[in-house]
C-alpha cells in the first residue's frame with residue numbers, strides 16, 4: 001500500500017501530514033476528545049495522572065475508497081484512550097500503532 005503512519009494523532013507521519021494536522025484543529029476533534037477524557041475520568045489510563053492529557057488512537061484506519069485516513073473524531077470509543085503526555089510519547093516510542101485498511105464496505109482488509 002505504501003502508506004506508513006507513526007504517531008498520526010500527533011500529526012507526525014509521512015503522507016497527508018498537513019491535512020491531518022488541520023483535522024486535529026477541528027472543533028469536531030475537540031468535542032470527541034472531551035468525550036473520551038470524560039469517559040476516562042480525566043485521568044491517564046496508564047499512570048493515573050490528571051495533567052497534560054491527550055487522546056491516543058490505538059489503531060489508525062486508512063479508508064481505501066476515500067484514499068485517506070479516517071477523520072480523528074470518527075473512531076469508535078474502544079479505539080480511543082486518554083493518556084498523559086509522558087505516557088503518550090513513551091507509548092509511541094516503544095510501540096507502532098497498527099494501520100488498518102478499510103474497504104468501501106467498511107470491512108477490514
Ligand SMILES: [Zn+2]
Nearest residue numbers: 044047084087
Ligand atoms: Zn500517564
Ligand SMILES: [Zn+2]
Nearest residue numbers: 009055056057
Ligand atoms: Zn497516540
